[in-house]
Amino acid sequence: MDFHVVTNGTVETQPLLYQWEIHDAQTGELLGRYVGKASAGGRRPRKHYARNVRRLLAGLAYRKGRPDNYRGVHRALAEAVRKGDRITLTLLRNVAPGEDINEAERATIRALKCTLNG
Numbered sequence: 001m002d003f004h005v006v007t008n009g010t011v012e013t014q015p016l017l018y019q020w021e022i023h024d025a026q027t028g029e030l031l032g033r034y035v036g037k038a039s040a041g042g043r044r045p046r047k048h049y050a051r052n053v054r055r056l057l058a059g060l061a062y063r064k065g066r067p068d069n070y071r072g073v074h075r076a077l078a079e080a081v082r083k084g085d086r087i088t089l090t091l092l093r094n095v096a097p098g099e100d101i102n103e104a105e106r107a108t109i110r111a112l113k114c115t116l117n118g
Contacts, residue, residue, distance in 0.1 A: 001050045001077065003087035012042035015095040017108055020049070020116070022076060023086040031085060034073040034116035035092070037105040042091050049089075053077045073116045 003020075010016050016038055022031040038044040052062070052070060056078045061067035080087050092108065095101045109117045 001053045001081050001087065003050075003089050005046070006088060006090040007042075008091055008093065010042065010091040010094050012091065014041055015039045015101055016042060017092040017095060017101075017105060018042065018045045019090045019092050019108075019112065020045075020073060020077065021088045021090065022080045023088070025083070025085045028086075031080070032073075032076045032116045033112060033114045034076075035105060035109045035112055035114050036073075037095070037101050039095075039101060045089055045091075049074070049077060053081060057081060072118075076116050 018036055018038060020032075020034040020036075022033075023029065024031055036045060052074045055062070056070050056074055062069040062074075077087060079085075095104050
């Protein structure tokens with residue numbers, strides 16, 4: 001899966017919030033937005049989503065015990081790959097020590113009006 005990464009000056013080894021955006025390759029129209037959290041830093045979104053999309057496109061199971069458990073964001077990213085749409089991963093910001101990463105994620109999902117969360 002090819003995607004552009006915007007790091008926004010984040011410390012990638014610290015807890016952070018990230019965003020996936022899919023834009024139509026022809027018109028530039030925003031097709032979908034997803035916000036997630038990574039308590040161990042920026043490696044997770046870079047590696048796990050690419051792996052899940054690769055597996056989905058290859059027709060492989062998500063996990064042995066949950067073969068069809070790909071989330072909507074995985075399916076949207078896979079469709080974007082199929083269509084050649086533009087995919088961007090943005091590391092939004094680090095989560096401060098003592099800040100509730102779950103609440104920070106929920107607030108950001110609401111603020112950015114995410115269409116691929118849930």
